[in-house]
Amino acid sequence: MVTNGITWTKEDIELVEKFIEIRNRGYYVSGEQLTSAYNRILHKNVNPTNCGSCIRQRVSELEAALNRFKRLSEETKPEPLIIVKEEENKELTQAEIMKERMAKVRAAKKNK
Numbered sequence: 001m002v003t004n005g006i007t008w009t010k011e012d013i014e015l016v017e018k019f020i021e022i023r024n025r026g027y028y029v030s031g032e033q034l035t036s037a038y039n040r041i042l043h044k045n046v047n048p049t050n051c052g053s054c055i056r057q058r059v060s061e062l063e064a065a066l067n068r069f070k071r072l073s074e075e076t077k078p079e080p081l082i083i084v085k086e087e088e089n090k091e092l093t094q095a096e097i098m099k100e101r102m103a104k105v106r107a108a109k110k111n112k
Contacts, residue, residue: 006041006042006043006065006069007041008041008066008069012037012040012041013066013069015037016037016041016062016063016066017066019034019037019059019062019063020059020062020063020066023056023059028052028055029055029059031048031049031050031055032048034048034055034058034059035047035048035049035058036048037062038058038061038062041062041065042061042062042065046058
C-alpha cells in the first residue's frame with residue numbers, strides 16, 4: 001500500500017516493527033540492514049553507519065512513517081456494507097448478498 005509516496009509491504013512493516021522493538025530494548029540494529037530498509041522504504045540514499053545516535057534517528061524516522069501509514073490506513077478503511085432485507089428483516093453483508101444473487105442466477109439457469 002502506498003501513502004505519502006511511500007510503499008509499504010507486509011514484510012517492511014514487520015521489519016520496521018522489529019527494529020523498533022530492538023531499539024526499545026536498548027540494543028542497536030544492524031546498520032547495514034537498517035539502512036537498506038530505510039533507503040528502500042523512505043526513498044532515500046544514505047550510507048550505512050555504525051553511529052548509535054544516527055541508527056536511533058533512522059529507526060525513529062521509520063517509526064514515524066509507519067505510524068502515519070497506520071493512521072491513514074485506519075482513516076481510509078471503508079465501513080462494511082450492511083443491507084437490511086425488509087421481507088426477512090435481517091442484516092446481510094455484501095458477501096452474503098452476492099451469494100444469494102448467485103444462487104438465484106444458478107436456480108434460474110437450471111429452470112431453463
